[in-house]
Amino acid sequence: MAGGSNREGKGLPPEGETGTFPLQVCEWDRLSYYFVLAGAVAHPETPACHLMPISPTHLIRCAVLVPILLLSPPPGSGQEVDPQVYRVDAPAPEGLDREAAARETRAILEDLIRIDTQNPPGNELAAARYFEELFGDLEGVEVHIHETAPERANFVARLSAESPTRAPVIVMGHMDVVGADPEAWTTPPFEPTERGDYLYGRGTIDDKGMLAAAAVVFRLLARDRAALQRDVIFLATADEETGGAEGIWALLEERPELIDDAEFVLNEGGRIRVGDGRVRTVNIQTVEKVPYNVRVRASGVSGHGSVPLPDNALAALARAVNRVHEWRPPVRLNETTRLYFERLAEVEEDPDVRAAMEGISSATDPQEVDRHARVLQEDPLHNAILRTGASLTMIEGGFRSNVIPSEGEATFNVRILPEEDIREVVTEMQRIGGEPSVTFELVGDPVEDVPETSPVDTDLFRAMQTAAEIMAPDAVVMPFMSTGATDAQATRGAGIPTYGILPFPLVMEDELRMHGDDERVPIPALGWATEYIYRVLGEVAR
Numbered sequence: 183m184a185g186g187s188n189r190e191g192k193g194l195p196p197e198g199e200t201g202t203f204p205l206q207v208c209e210w211d212r213l214s215y216y217f218v219l220a221g222a223v224a225h226p227e228t229p230a231c232h233l234m235p236i237s238p239t240h241l242i243r244c245a246v247l248v249p250i251l252l253l254s255p256p257p258g259s260g261q262e263v264d265p266q267v268y269r270v271d272a273p274a275p276e277g278l279d280r281e282a283a284a285r286e287t288r289a290i291l292e293d294l295i296r297i298d299t300q301n302p303p304g305n306e307l308a309a310a311r312y313f314e315e316l317f318g319d320l321e322g323v324e325v326h327i328h329e330t331a332p333e334r335a336n337f338v339a340r341l342s343a344e345s346p347t348r349a350p351v352i353v354m355g356h357m358d359v360v361g362a363d364p365e366a367w368t369t370p371p372f373e374p375t376e377r378g379d380y381l382y383g384r385g386t387i388d389d390k391g392m393l394a395a396a397a398v399v400f401r402l403l404a405r406d407r408a409a410l411q412r413d414v415i416f417l418a419t420a421d422e423e424t425g426g427a428e429g430i431w432a433l434l435e436e437r438p439e440l441i442d443d444a445e446f447v448l449n450e451g452g453r454i455r456v457g458d459g460r461v462r463t464v465n466i467q468t469v470e471k472v473p474y475n476v477r478v479r480a481s482g483v484s485g486h487g488s489v490p491l492p493d494n495a496l497a498a499l500a501r502a503v504n505r506v507h508e509w510r511p512p513v514r515l516n517e518t519t520r521l522y523f524e525r526l527a528e529v530e531e532d533p534d535v536r537a538a539m540e541g542i543s544s545a546t547d548p549q550e551v552d553r554h555a556r557v558l559q560e561d562p563l564h565n566a567i568l569r570t571g572a573s574l575t576m577i578e579g580g581f582r583s584n585v586i587p588s589e590g591e592a593t594f595n596v597r598i599l600p601e602e603d604i605r606e607v608v609t610e611m612q613r614i615g616g617e618p619s620v621t622f623e624l625v626g627d628p629v630e631d632v633p634e635t636s637p638v639d640t641d642l643f644r645a646m647q648t649a650a651e652i653m654a655p656d657a658v659v660m661p662f663m664s665t666g667a668t669d670a671q672a673t674r675g676a677g678i679p680t681y682g683i684l685p686f687p688l689v690m691e692d693e694l695r696m697h698g699d700d701e702r703v704p705i706p707a708l709g710w711a712t713e714y715i716y717r718v719l720g721e722v723a724r
């Protein structure tokens with residue numbers, strides 16, 4: 183280990199220098215991690231991460247310890263999940279074989295990951311054909327492939343109840359995924375890869391995992407069609423990741439009859455959060471913030487870089503965008519967010535934060551609301567729920583280092599509270615920006631009919647709450663406003679109450695991999711999700 187010709191490459195000192203050498207922790211590779219760990223065990227008195235003496239005895243001890251340590255993954259490598267989290271004490275619901283369902287969900291998910299549906303371009307037609315095949319032989323099921331553009335399609339399967347007494351329920355997911363940079367991933371993004379307790383692959387948690395679980399449940403329900411009180415519609419959409427024009431919006435425009443008799447929709451968009459080895463919260467999405475982009479343009483006098491001008495478009499742009507960046511729009515709560523903070527307080531451990539959550543959920547006096555908001559807004563996730571948010575996402579300007587340009591441009595991605603009016607928000611951004619030569623303007627048109635919040639007193643919401651209470655009795659269930667947008671905007675807009683869940687209990691670190699590199703799902707969460715959806719759909723459809 184100490185010899186070899188590539189010593190420098192391993193961060194080792196040049197040959198000939200014996201004794202001690204520094205190991206830089208930040209640059210370690212896997213092998214040097216084990217080497218250091220073995221050294222620490224062999225010489226507990228040595229601060230191993232800084233200096234490690236080499237001696238023959240040391241090397242012998244390392245030679246024994248390294249193979250042992252190699253058998254266990256390094257602590258903090260994050261490949262293990264706590265099995266406790268996914269253990270359900272309640273007996274399996276009738277008709278569900280837990281192991282078989284988990285196995286089947288995984289198999290379908292792996293198939294879906296291999297179908298590359300990066301959007302753009304999407305290519306969802308291939309996934310739609312896959313579902314057509316998967317459901318093709320089920321009795322009582324009618325399938326439709328709704329092509330919206332070359333290689334792009336929505337997929338709808340309707341399982342008909344023999345004698346329905348109620349309107350259909352839809353379970354919906356999207357087939358497209360965001361792009362993945364194979365260089366940045368440690369596994370091939372379109373090849374399902376098992377590592378530790380996880381399955382890696384693009385789409386595992388957004389949203390192919392949910393589609394796989396829903397597909398298994400759909401097939402199970404089809405086996406016992408006589409028990410159904412309503413039709414069950416499986417809807418797999420295209421183009422969710424870029425706004426749904428070739429997906430849900432096209433379906434509602436061109437083939438509304440395939441889905442518009444439904445009473446409600448079960449969709450993505452909620453969260454099941456894990457902390458301290460248990461499921462802590464089940465957030466059922468009932469409303470979303472409304473997304474917009476606002477373009478900022480600055481103009482000024484152009485000139486040669488050798489003669490600085492007081493009036494510089496880029497400087498004005500920088501001042502204006504910075505003021506808006508630092509701006510905190512007013513705090514505004516709605517029924518969902520009030521209930522959200524009230525329930526979240528039940529599992530919050532920090533006493534100050536808990537008091538602020540309790541306080542804000544019942545406060546009516548604006549000053550009191552602001553006082554609590556000041557505590558909560560320290561957490562960016564809470565902050566995004568309290569108010570409209572504007573994130574600076576793009577900035578452009580200049581074309582040559584010695585030329586003062588006459589213009590510059592920036593973009594804010596703005597997510598407004600559903601009760602707010604984007605026109606007023608843009609006017610306010612203009613005022614806050616405070617630069618006469620800088621203008622703020624909305625990209626596209628305002629959404630005229632912002633969909634209503636889906637009510638919490640429906641059979642579907644109740645079934646989602648009940649299933650969560652059975653499977654995770656210690657968790658707190660709450661309605662949730664998501665800061666991102668999904669296809670629910672379209673279905674709610676069509677007047678169909680829509681409820682979002684991400685049916686996998688996840689720790690925050692895994693949840694944040696959505697759209698990021700190394701997206702992954704805990705393998706035991708697959709069976710959990712399938713059982714959850716089975717309980718929910720079984721409850722409302724039978």
Ligand SMILES: [Zn+2]
Nearest residue numbers: 356388389450
């Ligand atoms: Zn999604």
